[in-house]
Amino acid sequence: MSEGIGARVLRKEDKRFITGKGRYTDDIIEANQAYAAFVRSPHAHARIVSVDASAALAMEGVETVLMGPELVADGIGNIICGWGVTSKDGSPMNMGAWSALATEKVRYVGDAVAIVVADSKALAKSAAEAVVVEYEELPVVVGSVEALAEGAPQLHENAPGNLIFDWEIGDLAPTDAALASAAHVTEMDITNNRLAPNPMEPRSAIATFNEAEDHYTLYTTSQNPHVARLVLSAFYNVAPEHKLRVIAPDVGGGFGSKIYIYPEEIACLWAAMKCGRSVKWTSDRTEAFLTDAHGRDHVSTAKIGFDKDGKIVGLKVNTKANLGAYMSLFSSAVPTYLYATLLSGQYDIANIYCDVQAVYTNTVPVDAYRGAGRPEACYLIERLMETAAREMGVDPAALRAKNFVKSFPHQTPVIMAYDSGDFDANLKQAQEAADVAGFAARKAEAASRGKLRGLGYSNYIEACGIAPSAAVGSLGAGVGLWESAEVRVNPVGTIEILTGSHSHGQGHETTFAQIVAERFDLPTENIQIVHGDTDKVQFGMGTYGSRSGAVGMSAIVKAMDKVEAKVKKIAAHVLEAGEDDIVIEGGAVKVAGTDKQMLWHEVGLAAYTAHNIPEGMEPGLKESAFYDPTNFTFPAGCYICEVEVDPETGVTEVVQFVASDDFGTIINPMIVEGQVHGGIAQGIGQAMLENVVYDEMGQQLSASYMDYTMPRADDLPNYSVHHASTVCPGNPLGMKGCGEAGAIGSPPAVINAITDAIGNNNLAMPATPAAVWAALQDVQSKIAAE
Amino acid sequence: MYETNFHSVSSPQEAEAILATATDAKILAGGQTLIPTMKQRLAAPSDVIDLSRAEGLRGVTITKRKVMGVIKADGGETVTIGAMTTHAEVAANAELAEVFPAMCRLAGNIGDPAVRHRGTIGGSVANNDPAADYPAALLALAATIHTNKREIAASDYFQGMFETALQEGEIITAVSFQAPAAGGYGKFPNPASRYAMAGVFVARSKDGAVRVAVTGAGENGVFRHAGLEAALTADYSANAVDGVEVSAEGLMSDLHGTAAYRANLIKVMAKRALA
């Protein structure tokens, strides 16, 4: 079957995008639509003394100006974090109040104070400028370490010392003992830089209130419209769930930043009700830097101990996680259950202990960004392994291989039970593809041109498809992380798949169709994927955490199982054969070994005419399923990066990037490779280019593309992407997930390569030309001193 | 963007008349800086005067020297570039490439292709962004800035970041310079904005004088570097640059690099300008 599992099927969704016919939220115009602009705090921390909107309201064409106290009085609830994390001492996390529009205090630059609704976008902006807010400035803190220090400015009354939680995992005493007995201990301070996700489509929302029907519609740039509806309804009291339709049409990338329900969507819905007009808001890029949830921002110290044979005996980590001014939807899970549970990496480590202090600062809230916690874990363990190998004078690949987990299932000391993998196979495949054997010659050749060449490894493992629901619930999750699907076979035999997953670039319309094509032996053009609309799809948890394959597609498989059973029952009845003898192939439903058959569409028609179906069978051919996985999935792999550094300027060129991934079963290799390419680009971006920088006053210095370095075509290499797969035993298709691996695995490979090239291990991300040059100067001054 | 009144003019004189009467009119050349500035509400001109249809402001003319009827591209030719000539046009000008290809290369590395199709030399010079490329070239080439009112020497014209000698009602019509005997431009782009983080233009005129102008690195816009000029006048080679002490004093420090890093870049880019 040319369009089934494993085929490089070209994407069904492309036609509308390449012809400019995509339908993104900002492309939509509702009748009598008004435009919103937000009055935002220019200060990182201040008390609101007074707000005077009279000048704005006096402007012709200004519909309304609405503020926080009125929002609270109308019963709109505070924005919540949906994952409860408990501190070492058993106390719950300290969640400070976050109102969609500030009431008394603002806590970061960009914090919304009022929503202005007007006839045009330009007028709304002018009116927002005309709103006079008097602030009493308060002292500011932007770094997590500084925020925990005594005497630091306090953000929230119920979070003394700005501490949200002080969480731990693993056993401290055995880990300390193991480290004390170690033959070699490597100790490092490791920072994971703060990033801005930057999907190319800025966030946008259009809210409509139909007064006659008491019904709301929200078009929004969301990765998970059903979760948005649930939270908007259950926690923010904007509208009851059955009176709120959320549509996420074409969405231009998310990378995590479009999971969350932001103040703007709440305020637009509320304002639409207040003024009886559709209200549209579209972020500009600067606003995106100031308000989209950021990612990463960890400051850690880590110790890893080895015995005399180079086997790891223990790992101890302390991490301070900067969560920004408020707790975003999944912010608490990122530096805890999505991070510390992966600190064992690909290695068999008996003793691990990690404690994490999550901290409030006067910065944009931090939440999941592509990888979410796993890139931080991978960077930490893979920098440690590379550094330890250098300190012990052993080959970094050999040190890793010696410590690989080799039998599965493998229970780590930090919750995760790895179900499958072959880390040696990935390492070997990557080494061959990267021609590691020829590196020395390439290094010498580069040196003859005055360039410094280096090579770095990263052997990552990550966890996708967070599950099962009962387990994540026991860890504090406020939702279940299953997925739903509905398979509708129409009377003419065409098929619609309604899925709770959401595609914002991942190509679900193609990949999901492929598994259906495979199962029923039909062309993908007869299969339509429906997603992104709460009125069409019953429910869904959306797309993030590389869950759409392992969880979303598994739900489709479960629903297809039911459809297949019914199809076979109908065919067996009509063809007067036993169900077990029925096979589906070549667009027909056949009795095996005979020439008796029904064409596929004839079965559909039979189901809907119901003239001749088994007695007692309900008519129709539509089945749904909710799939709850039994475990996480564990994609893993080996990345090898080779760089060339210009010592005069510090400019680093990635001359080769090799990936060997284990994603389990691959449905569409073309799409999977595309996911890896994009992930690696974001990983190289984190390692060499991207950095959110605040000054002491809490002003974001990097709030536009003039100062935030987005990876561009000439910053990046072609990627050499390979697969060495083991089947995942945890789901029916054997899939593991591929969306985040590139971003998780690549940063340490890059930094390990650059530090190898320059001979200085003291290099933080992003390794900009200036940073690499400075590190080279340090090497030279050390040499001069000796 | 705030409200504004748009005018399209057919001559600088027509623009001058509007400038004289409007409250706060601005000349719109390619608009690659002015429009983003207006979009971000950092500029609110009452009127914008679009010069793109004005006559006589576009194109490169070269007064060539001929020896025995043969064009000699050995410096001294007068190059005049109309203010509304786009970066793409300068980059692709075959005659200019013959007498001074470094100028074409410089223009071909400003911004990106779409910006080069729209952005103009006059707009760049009028704006005098401290990280723009043309100011370094014009200062090193001892160019002349022609306006509707007068001619201004580059050394008098560039007066610190975003500051120029332009007076009210004055419109740049062209720039001109003598093609140097040798010269080149070394640019280290800011990783994010791709403007110059350090751009060094080196030019040796036909009489042997060497001028070195630096953009992107100084705290106060484009400047000439006396040390590099002296060394390169004595010995026009990359080796000569090695011996020069480039001080970090007066250089910019920001999230992209320290003043010390920029001082290093000035040296390296000076060498690459000679390559």
Added chain:
Amino acid sequence: MKIAMTVNGKSVSRDVPDNTLLVEYIRDHLRLTGTHVGCDTSQCGACVVHVDGRAMKSCTMLAASASGAQVTTVEGLATSKDELHPMQVAFKENHGLQCGFCTPGMIMTATDMVARYQGQGKELTEEAIRHELEGNICRCTGYHNIVKSIVDGASKMTTA
């Protein structure tokens, strides 16, 4: 003010405020929403269209400045409704897009660069393509398949 121009071969005229950007004229007034806005600083290139045959950033140009011009947007790139432009085909065949948001600008930049290089008889190498893409940002693809698409599209444009 009344602004008239030719967009995708059709004469259009709209009465719009003087400060209307070309991209606003195209998106909001002509309702051709394939041209996108992804930044405020003229760097992302999602808004690239052709004005009188040259790639320009429609977010960094007043509509009034394009008065009388021939403008082509991604919707008008193909010669007919049933046919795709070779560069559009190349982007599909080489998986040169994921979320699709930057794609119209990428394709308009790509066709401009190929036309320029072919017009000047210069070789469009992968390195040149990467350099030419300086003004177009993609967050999904890591550019690998965009570069492949343009190489393929260029050869398709030669033979077309």
